[in-house]
Amino acid sequence: MTTYAAPGGRAASIPLLGREVEPTLFEMSVPGRRAFQLRTTGLPETSIADLIPDLHLNPSVVEIAEVSERDLVAHFTRLSHRQFSVDLGMYPLGSCTMKYNPKFCDAVAAMTGLNGVHPAAPASLTQGWIELLWTLEQRLVAITGMAGATLQPAAGAAGELTGLLLIRAYHEARGEKRTRILIPDSAHGTNPASVTLGGYEVTTIPSNERGLVDSDVLKASLGPDVAGIMLTNPNTAGLFEEEIQDIAKAVHESGGLLYYDGANLNAIVGVMRPGDMGFDVVHMNLHKTFATPHGGGGPGAGPVAVSERLVPYLPGPRPVKNDDGSFDWASQTTSIGRVHGWNGNALVLARALAYITVHGSDGLRRVAQHAVLNANWLRVRLAAVLPAAYDRVCMHECTLSAATMKAKYGVRGLDVAKGLLEEGFHSPTVYFPLIVEEALMFEPTETESLQTLEALALAVERVAKRAESDPESLHAAPRTTPVSRVDEARAARTLKATADAV
Amino acid sequence: MADYIPHTHAEVSEMLKFLGMNSLGDLFAHIPEALKLSRGVEIPAGVTEPDAAQLFNDFAAKNKAAELLCFAGAGAYDHEVPPVVRALGSRSEFVTAYTPYQPEVAQGVLQAVFEFQTLVSRISGLPIPNASLYDAATGLVEALNMTAGATGRKKMVISAGIHPHWRQTAHTFARGTGHEIIEAPLVNGVTDWTLVDCTDAAAIVVGYPNYLGILEDVAVARALADEHGALLIVGADPVAAGVLKTAGQWGADIFIAEGQPFGTALSFGGPYLGMFACTEELIRRLPGRIVGETVDTEGRRAFVTTLRAREQDIRREKATSNICSNQTLMAVTAAIQLGWLGTAGLREVAVACARGTHYLHDQLSEIPGVTTVSSAPFFREFAINLPISNEEVIVEMAKLGFLAGVSLAQLCGTSDRSLEGDLSRTLIVSVTERRTKAEIDSYVDALRKVIAQ
Numbered sequence: 001m002t003t004y005a006a007p008g009g010r011a012a013s014i015p016l017l018g019r020e021v022e023p024t025l026f027e028m029s030v031p032g033r034r035a036f037q038l039r040t041t042g043l044p045e046t047s048i049a050d051l052i053p054d055l056h057l058n059p060s061v062v063e064i065a066e067v068s069e070r071d072l073v074a075h076f077t078r079l080s081h082r083q084f085s086v087d088l089g090m091y092p093l094g095s096c097t098m099k100y101n102p103k104f105c106d107a108v109a110a111m112t113g114l115n116g117v118h119p120a121a122p123a124s125l126t127q128g129w130i131e132l133l134w135t136l137e138q139r140l141v142a143i144t145g146m147a148g149a150t151l152q153p154a155a156g157a158a159g160e161l162t163g164l165l166l167i168r169a170y171h172e173a174r175g176e177k178r179t180r181i182l183i184p185d186s187a188h189g190t191n192p193a194s195v196t197l198g199g200y201e202v203t204t205i206p207s208n209e210r211g212l213v214d215s216d217v218l219k220a221s222l223g224p225d226v227a228g229i230m231l232t233n234p235n236t237a238g239l240f241e242e243e244i245q246d247i248a249k250a251v252h253e254s255g256g257l258l259y260y261d262g263a264n265l266n267a268i269v270g271v272m273r274p275g276d277m278g279f280d281v282v283h284m285n286l287h288k289t290f291a292t293p294h295g296g297g298g299p300g301a302g303p304v305a306v307s308e309r310l311v312p313y314l315p316g317p318r319p320v321k322n323d324d325g326s327f328d329w330a331s332q333t334t335s336i337g338r339v340h341g342w343n344g345n346a347l348v349l350a351r352a353l354a355y356i357t358v359h360g361s362d363g364l365r366r367v368a369q370h371a372v373l374n375a376n377w378l379r380v381r382l383a384a385v386l387p388a389a390y391d392r393v394c395m396h397e398c399t400l401s402a403a404t405m406k407a408k409y410g411v412r413g414l415d416v417a418k419g420l421l422e423e424g425f426h427s428p429t430v431y432f433p434l435i436v437e438e439a440l441m442f443e444p445t446e447t448e449s450l451q452t453l454e455a456l457a458l459a460v461e462r463v464a465k466r467a468e469s470d471p472e473s474l475h476a477a478p479r480t481t482p483v484s485r486v487d488e489a490r491a492a493r494t495l496k497a498t499a500d501a502v
Numbered sequence: 503m504a505d506y507i508p509h510t511h512a513e514v515s516e517m518l519k520f521l522g523m524n525s526l527g528d529l530f531a532h533i534p535e536a537l538k539l540s541r542g543v544e545i546p547a548g549v550t551e552p553d554a555a556q557l558f559n560d561f562a563a564k565n566k567a568a569e570l571l572c573f574a575g576a577g578a579y580d581h582e583v584p585p586v587v588r589a590l591g592s593r594s595e596f597v598t599a600y601t602p603y604q605p606e607v608a609q610g611v612l613q614a615v616f617e618f619q620t621l622v623s624r625i626s627g628l629p630i631p632n633a634s635l636y637d638a639a640t641g642l643v644e645a646l647n648m649t650a651g652a653t654g655r656k657k658m659v660i661s662a663g664i665h666p667h668w669r670q671t672a673h674t675f676a677r678g679t680g681h682e683i684i685e686a687p688l689v690n691g692v693t694d695w696t697l698v699d700c701t702d703a704a705a706i707v708v709g710y711p712n713y714l715g716i717l718e719d720v721a722v723a724r725a726l727a728d729e730h731g732a733l734l735i736v737g738a739d740p741v742a743a744g745v746l747k748t749a750g751q752w753g754a755d756i757f758i759a760e761g762q763p764f765g766t767a768l769s770f771g772g773p774y775l776g777m778f779a780c781t782e783e784l785i786r787r788l789p790g791r792i793v794g795e796t797v798d799t800e801g802r803r804a805f806v807t808t809l810r811a812r813e814q815d816i817r818r819e820k821a822t823s824n825i826c827s828n829q830t831l832m833a834v835t836a837a838i839q840l841g842w843l844g845t846a847g848l849r850e851v852a853v854a855c856a857r858g859t860h861y862l863h864d865q866l867s868e869i870p871g872v873t874t875v876s877s878a879p880f881f882r883e884f885a886i887n888l889p890i891s892n893e894e895v896i897v898e899m900a901k902l903g904f905l906a907g908v909s910l911a912q913l914c915g916t917s918d919r920s921l922e923g924d925l926s927r928t929l930i931v932s933v934t935e936r937r938t939k940a941e942i943d944s945y946v947d948a949l950r951k952v953i954a955q
Contacts (some may be wrong), residue, residue, distance in 0.1 A: 008508075019802075021802050021803045022609075022613060024613070024616070024617055024620075025617050025837070025841050026617070026620065033844070034844050034846055034847065035586070035841070035842045035843075035844060035847075036584075036842055036843045036844060036846070036847035036850070037584070038582060038847075038850060038851065038854065038935050039582070039935065039936055039937075039938060040938070041854060041857070041858060041935070041937070041938045041939055042938050042939040042940060043854075043857050043858055043861055043938070043939045043942075044857070044861070045857075046857055046860070048745050048853050048856060051856050051857065051860045052717065052745070052746070052856060052879055052881065053717075053879050055719065056717050056746050056747060056879065057745060057746065057747070058743075058745060058746055058747045058748065058751065061845060061849070062624050062625060062743045062744065062748065062845070062848065063624060063845050064621065064624070064840050064841070064843060064844050064845045064847075064848055065840075065841055065844060065845070066844045066845055066846070067841055067844065069586055069842065072586065072590070072838070072841050072842055073586060073589075073590060075841070076590040076593070076614065076838055076841075077590070077593070079609070079610040079611075079613055079614050080590075080593045080595035080596055080610050081595070081610065082607075082609040082610040082613070083595040083596065083599055083607070083608055083609065083610025083611055084595075084599060084604070084607035084608060085594060085595045085596075085597070085598040085599040086598040086599070087594040087595065087597075087598045088595065091600065093600055093603070096600050096601075098600055099506075100506050101597070101598050102506055102551075104551040104554070104555075106592070106597070107555075108555075108558045110592075111558065111559075111562045112562070112568055113559075113561070113562020113563060113565050113568045114558075114561065114562050114565065114568075114769075114770065115767040115768065115769045115770075116565075116567075116568040116767060116768060117565045117567045117568045117768055117769075117770045118567055118572060118574045118578055118580070118768045118770075118905060118908075119578050119768065119769075119770050119771030119772075120574055120576055120577075120578065120908040120909075120912065120913055121567035121570075121574065121905055122893065122896055122897070122909065122912060124566075124897060124900075125565070125566040125567035125570070125896075125900055125905070126565050126566075126567050126770070127564040127565065127566075128560070128561035128562055128563065128564030128565040129561070129565055129770050131561060131564065132558075132561045138545075139545050142543050142544045142545045143543050143545065145543075154636035154637065154640070154772065154773070154829075155636065155825070155826070155827035155828075156826075156827065157814070157824040157825055157826055157827070158636060158640070158825075160824065161675070161678065161824060164678065165674065165675070165677050165678055168677060168678065169677070188815070189813070189814040189815035189816065189817075189818050189821070190814050190815075190824050190826060192814070192818040192819035192821075193814035193817070193818060193819060193821040193823070193824035194824045195819060196819045196820070196821075197647070197675070197678050197679060197823075197824055198678040199677070199678040199679060199680055200678075202818075202819045240532065240533055242532065242533065242534065244537075245534060245536070245537070270539075270542055270543055271530060271538060271539060272533070272537045272538055272539060273539065273543065276536075276537055276539075277537055287827070291506075293594075293597045293598045293831075294598070294599065294600050294601070294827070295596065295597055295599070295829075295830050295831025295832075295834075296596055296597075296599040296600070296601070296602065296608070296610075296611035296615075296830040296831060296834065297599075297600070297601040297602065297611065297615075297633070297791065297827060297828055297830030297831075298601075298634070298636075298773075298827040298828040298829045298830045298831065298832075299636075299772070299773030299827070299829050299830075299831060299832065300827040315674070331915070336674050336677060337670055337671070337673055337674035337677075338639075338667060338670040338671050338674055339671060339674055339675075340636070340637065340639060340640075340671065340771075340772065341577065341637040341638055341639035341640075341665070341667045341668060341671065341760070341771065341772075341774065342578070342637075342667065342770070342771020342772055342774070343770055343771040343772060344771070344772055345636075345772040345773040346769055346770040346771055346772045346773075347769050347770070347772065347773060348772070348773055350558070350561075354554060354558060356545065357546075357548070357549060357554045357557060358504050358505070358548055358549060358550070358551060358554050359504070359505055359548045360545060360546055360547040360548025360549065361541075361542035361543050361544070361545050361546070361547060361548070362542060362547060362548060363504060363505040363548040364542070364543065364545075365542050365543075366505055366507055367505065367507070369526040369529065370507045370509055370514075370526075372526075372529045372530070373509075373514065373517055373518070373521075373526060373529060374517075376521055376529060377517045377520060377521065380520065380521055381520075392532075393529065393531075393532055417604065418604075418606070421604060421606055421607050426604065426607065427603075427604050429603075432815075446506075446507050447506050447507060447508065448508070449508040449509065449513075450509065450513045450516070450517060476799070478606050478607075481606040481607050482606070482607070482609050483605070483606055483609055483798040483800075483802055483804040484606065484798040484799045484800055484802075485606060485798060485799050486605045486606065486796055486797070486798050486799075486804040486805075486806045487796045487797050487798070487799070487804075488605075488796065488806050488808065488810075490796045490797065491794035491795065491796035491806045491808040492794070492808045492809055492810070492811075495785070495792075495794050495808065495809065496794055496795040496796075497616075497619050497623075497629075497630060497631060497792055497793065497794050497795075497808075498616070498619050498620040498623040498624075498629070498631065499616070499617070499620040500620060500623060500624070500629075501629065
């Protein structure tokens with residue numbers, strides 16, 4: 001019934017013209033060559049020495065590189081050909097939600113009426129932007145079941161720290177001195193790092209044999225010194241914390257608050273709301289759930305939505321709608337203050353609103369449903385070669401384990417990941433969550449087709465066969481990529497972070 | 503309703519059957535019913551792309567500021583971003599990649615970031631750059647945290663010449679770290695360090711130029727840092743590196759800068775680019791990602807993120823910072839923009855900014871009732887006192903086609919006491935290489951008319 005020919009997401013057809021090293025911009029430089037062209041200003045050609053005192057002038061020249069426009073284009077185009085991306089093929093990197101990034105959203109961000117606006121221009125001249133941000137805040141509040149939000153945090157980790165500072169402000173306003181935050185051992189590393197920066201101590205809660213937070217230990221750890229708990233739901237193993245309502249009740253009864261790490265929001269968006277689970281603070285990674293492109297490591301955006309009791313402390317200024325229908329900025333005196341130099345990653349925020357506008361309520365629900373469908377299909381399809389760490393229904397991602405493969409053939413999760421690169425797929429996330437031995441976490445997302453999933457499954461099976469017949473070839477993988485396995489230890493031992501370092 | 507989900511009905515049925523399920527709802531059967539929404543979230547129904555485009559066209563049309571000739575700066579500048587930089591910076595291989603966790607298929611981003619780091623190092627005059635931070639405000643926060651770790655102290659002395667928003671951000675995050683932040687006030691536009699006690703300071707922070715555009719003698723701050731055993735953080739304008747001394751030449755321990763001028767549009771404030779570099783001594787405390795050169799198994803040059811043992815996913819609560827996603831795409835774009843400018847172009851842009859700004863300064867000084875805030879040397883912007891409110895001037899100048907500048911009252915808010923006098927009559931004015939003499943002349947004429955009204 002289904003045809004599995006030519007899946008769209010497999011990138012094994014990329015032509016490679018060669019495997020030579022690409023020179024750096026500095027190696028291509030020829031003194032006197034130039035690419036730039038600037039406006040003819042017609043200004044008097046006053047010497048810089050007549051404008052600025054000697055004390056400040058640099059007696060030497062900061063060398064950049066001197067290349068032609070044609071060489072500049074060739075260099076960065078060739079670099080782009082040495083880079084895997086969602087546009088090229090499937091990117092099932094667990095916990096990163098590498099779904100297709102709609103071009104429509106890029107087109108919105110490219111509008112001069114949006115990207116040509118100075119951030120310090122007054123509200124009367126930036127009504128469209130403030131309305132856009134106000135609208136996005138309304139949407140995110142509705143999606144999470146919260147009462148208010150800040151759009152300023154520039155990434156998930158910034159959102160986490162902002163959320164923790166809101167929790168701190170809340171307790172301080174009530175005259176309570178609470179010092180600890182509870183975090184499951186399966187949490188993203190950003191959680192404990194943010195807790196420290198928020199001025200709290202981490203108390204780690206173990207997971208049980210079902211991959212869920214041990215709620216008995218959790219409840220026993222609560223007390224008057226606990227400010228709150230940070231949870232990811234579904235958790236980092238891709239499993240839904242089924243006792244969440246019970247946990248929320250216990251935390252609230254002890255006077256603590258609940259923080260929702262929205263890294264895995266794609267599993268529930270449109271289907272459930274963190275607010276209904278009892279959470280007080282939610283950060284969202286717009287570059288995950290709402291498909292804004294991740295740019296090879298950023299920009300992201302990490303808005304934070306909060307329940308009613310935390311609204312007074314939200315960072316400011318916030319967009320507000322006046323009675324006459326116009327828009328403005330407002331700051332609350334109880335605000336924790338600004339967490340970004342301007343208004344957050346505004347163009348990322350605009351892309352996210354474009355994505356939400358197209359999907360609407362029903363579209364977002366379909367996103368979560370199909371993300372969960374794909375992850376479960378892959379989990380069951382791969383069960384014979386890479387068994388799931390927890391053998392039951394997962395959410396938007398499945399945590400599989402190469403532990404058996406390692407025991408039998410000495411092939412580790414990392415080797416499987418590198419083998420998949422040779423097959424034209426980006427690898428899954430390896431060795432996370434830390435609580436699973438030889439973890440391989442696959443997050444297919446809803447935008448990959450059944451054909452692509454089947455192609456991935458066949459590729460994993462081929463890698464598994466190689467593990468049995470020729471494990472050495474997997475230790476040596478990848479061989480077809482622009483470079484083969486890189487020496488990470490050497491990079492750290494003899495740090496060379498610039499072309500000028502010796 | 504629209505979406506980007508490829509599944510046909512038949513495929514969904516087939517996949518559910520494979521799982522032994524009957525409906526998509528069965529996938530969520532293990533979740534308590536009370537948590538599931540019966541009618542979805544309360545947002546409007548989805549629309550097609552062309553229908554949604556209308557909404558965004560309307561937003562764009564309501565942003566009158568986008569149509570104005572820009573004389574505003576104060577940390578965000580209207581520089582030339584040529585078609586070649588936009589074309590290369592929007593290549594989808596760079597745009598739609600994730601953080602380079604698998605270096606064998608991420609050499610494009612890794613090498614571009616390595617080249618960016620090299621440029622940050624040269625522009626800062628410091629040897630150890632990172633792969634970027636969110637923006638300069640975050641750079642300040644991370645730099646303060648770094649000095650606290652290095653000195654074991656918690657007192658931070660920050661010049662009030664540091665951009666008001668960066669200072670506000672530092673105050674916010676000090677709620678968590680417990681750092682004591684002391685602001686050294688400006689007198690005649692220049693930091694007066696004698697008004698604050700720097701004993702036991704972890705950091706001395708100075709802006710170069712400061713946010714009013716003024717060039718301070720950074721040697722004074724360096725000497726103060728030496729006297730008190732503090733580290734010196736210089737918040738620099740990276741464009742200034744085309745003509746002015748680098749932070750490293752002034753003896754900075756840490757360089758922070760807003761990299762937006764290198765290829766990133768004004769964008770209503772983001773995404774921008776935090777540039778960051780430090781001395782060798784501070785390397786183990788460096789926040790964020792760093793790309794290093796190495797070799798592959800065949801001995802060929804390759805790049806990889808390195809010194810990972812500092813980072814949150816490994817060190818967790820003991821990490822130097824919580825940052826992971828940074829602003830890589832803006833860093834790649836900055837490398838492209840700087841490649842386009844080259845050595846001569848960076849200098850030419852810096853010189854053009856200085857020439858245009860000084861020309862405007864001389865013209866404005868002749869308007870009755872307009873005075874400059876300071877007589878100290880400046881680079882690419884300056885502050886003026888107006889005889890009428892700056893808000894009124896900005897509104898009236900907009901009618902004539904100009905974004906007149908940045909209102910100090912708006913920029914600083916009500917709590918900032920970095921400047922004496924009436925902030926509602928002070929305007930920061932900036933000229934980039936994109937403004938011609940004719941445009942500057944017409945700006946001056948317009949301002950003369952607006953003030954005379």
